[in-house]
Amino acid sequence: MYTMEIKYEHGDTVLKNAPDFKLRHIFDCGQTFRFGENPDGSYSGAAGSRALKISERGNDIVLHGISENEFTGFWHDYFDLGRDYGKIKKTLSENDDIMRRASEYGFGIRILNQDLWEMIISFIISASNNIPRIKGIIDRLCRNFGDKLEYMGEEYFSFPAPERLAQLSETELSVIRAGFRDKYILDAARRISCGETSLEYIRSLPTPEAKAELMKIKGVGNKVSDCILLFGLGRADSFPVDVWIKRIMEYCYFKREASIGEVSELAREKFGVLGGYAQQYLFFWARDNKIGV
DNA sequence: CACCAGGCAAGCC
DNA sequence: GGCTTGCATGGT
Numbered sequence A: 001m002y003t004m005e006i007k008y009e010h011g012d013t014v015l016k017n018a019p020d021f022k023l024r025h026i027f028d029c030g031q032t033f034r035f036g037e038n039p040d041g042s043y044s045g046a047a048g049s050r051a052l053k054i055s056e057r058g059n060d061i062v063l064h065g066i067s068e069n070e071f072t073g074f075w076h077d078y079f080d081l082g083r084d085y086g087k088i089k090k091t092l093s094e095n096d097d098i099m100r101r102a103s104e105y106g107f108g109i110r111i112l113n114q115d116l117w118e119m120i121i122s123f124i125i126s127a128s129n130n131i132p133r134i135k136g137i138i139d140r141l142c143r144n145f146g147d148k149l150e151y152m153g154e155e156y157f158s159f160p161a162p163e164r165l166a167q168l169s170e171t172e173l174s175v176i177r178a179g180f181r182d183k184y185i186l187d188a189a190r191r192i193s194c195g196e197t198s199l200e201y202i203r204s205l206p207t208p209e210a211k212a213e214l215m216k217i218k219g220v221g222n223k224v225s226d227c228i229l230l231f232g233l234g235r236a237d238s239f240p241v242d243v244w245i246k247r248i249m250e251y252c253y254f255k256r257e258a259s260i261g262e263v264s265e266l267a268r269e270k271f272g273v274l275g276g277y278a279q280q281y282l283f284f285w286a287r288d289n290k291i292g293v
Numbered sequence B: 001c002a003c004c005a006g007g008c009a010a011g012c013c
Numbered sequence C: 001g002g003c004t005t006g007c008a009t010g011g012t
Helices: A023-027 A068-078 A085-093 A097-105 A116-126 A131-145 A162-166 A170-176 A179-193 A199-204 A207-214 A222-232 A243-254 A260-289
Strands: A005-009 A012-016 A035-037 A043-047 A050-057 A060-064 A148-151 A154-157
Touching: A005 A068, A012 A068, A023 A035, A023 A043, A023 A050, A043 A154, A050 A068, A050 A148, A085 A097, A085 A260, A097 A260, A116 A131, A116 A179, A116 A199, A116 A222, A131 A170, A162 A179, A170 A179, A199 A207, A207 A222, A222 A260, A243 A260
Parallel strands: none
Antiparallel strands: A005 A012, A012 A060, A035 A043, A043 A050, A050 A060, A148 A154
């Protein structure tokens, strides 16, 4: 186990020699849609109602304008810094050349601990969509219905609460151009807003029961619920099977076409409780190189 | 102009 | 149970 040194200087938080941490890997592996790369290579965006600019400086990671309190109270957990990803990669790579290559390629991936409500809406929007457009829809959602945030002299927007979206009509929501997903977003907002679905209750449930509860929301099916479990509830054994994962698993492991059920079953056998990490390494590797397309 | 995009719900058998 | 189809919008 390593111990990473953390320094607080000039109002910034600096992670010294941060291992297993690369911004492009973290923000371009399809787990969050609200961060973007700046011309200087830094990334900026927001999580819930907190904005962040973050950059790489040599082997260090700099969280700009983030105090010790903000770091220990939120961003430390957000970036999952208590977990040893070196150990995860080593375990996954034992007796598996595919995973060894995939985890070497996306060596700096970490699974972010994100807000449950934000994940529900984000992955409802992700269905039958492409990542650039998902980002655009979520940006318009926050810009139109979130609160304005001031950070580092720039303007960001919070992710709108269920109560805010629950009061909208489909016509009002149509400004975000989410297409047929409008009614699903409103169903989720209304269910949660009126208490028919309780996020804290879902959080307390074992994974299969939490999944069943999530799937009561319109627009949340097998794959979307697995993403919500993985990214919003910390259920690291979840292995969402989308078109990319299906394709690369067929190409690398099956050497033939396979059903979603077969892919899920093989993932459970091979990766077990580390399924979610394996999924992220595979997804980033496959998509970045268009493997199996 | 087809075809597809981190799927899902509803309607069939 | 499994299989098919329509779905809004925008990019290639």
